[in-house]
Amino acid sequence: MIRITLEDINRKSPYEIALNNGDFDFTTDSGTRYSVSFLEDVPLGGCDTYQFGFRKREDSHSGYDVKVRDTLITIIEQFFAENDNVLLYICDTSDGCEAKRNRLFIRWFEDFASPERFTLKTANATVEGQGFYAAIIVENCNPMLEAIVSDFKQTEESLTGEKP
Secondary structure, three states: OOOOOHHHHHHHOOOOOEEEOOEEEEEOOOOOEEEEEEEEEEEEOOEEEEEEEEEEOOOOOOOOOHHHHHHHHHHHHHHHHHOOOEEEEEOOOOOOOHHHHHHHHHHHHHHHOOOOOEEEEEEEEEEOOEEEEEEEEEEOOOOOHHHHHHHHHHHHHHHHOOOO
């Protein structure tokens, strides 16, 4: 089970976060509602792994909002401040925009995170005709970093049938 202190997030986040059935919800200035979740996944390298989920609560078009990025980064930063776990990111494939969504998330994270602090490994494959994009984020101080990256590479190999 992850630990995240809501009060710490709200001290730094541009949008007010509320807990809703274990998810972290927020509403933008334009009224768009988002939800962030952390679901326990298969351990990597002997380390607890949590799948990071981010979605709009309703199907609506909204323009770019830098405060959404900053809110997500604040939540992720708090996740690592309180946990020595792996964060697994898998792009939503429901609308065919997974490649664009993947590029945006990776760019946001790379803008925030220093390579001295975090290891970010990405993978992509086509599974049954569907593009599949995933990434892991691990703090470099995690003592199981090498085993985690190795497990992630093996998972990628099993999906693609190739060595990365």
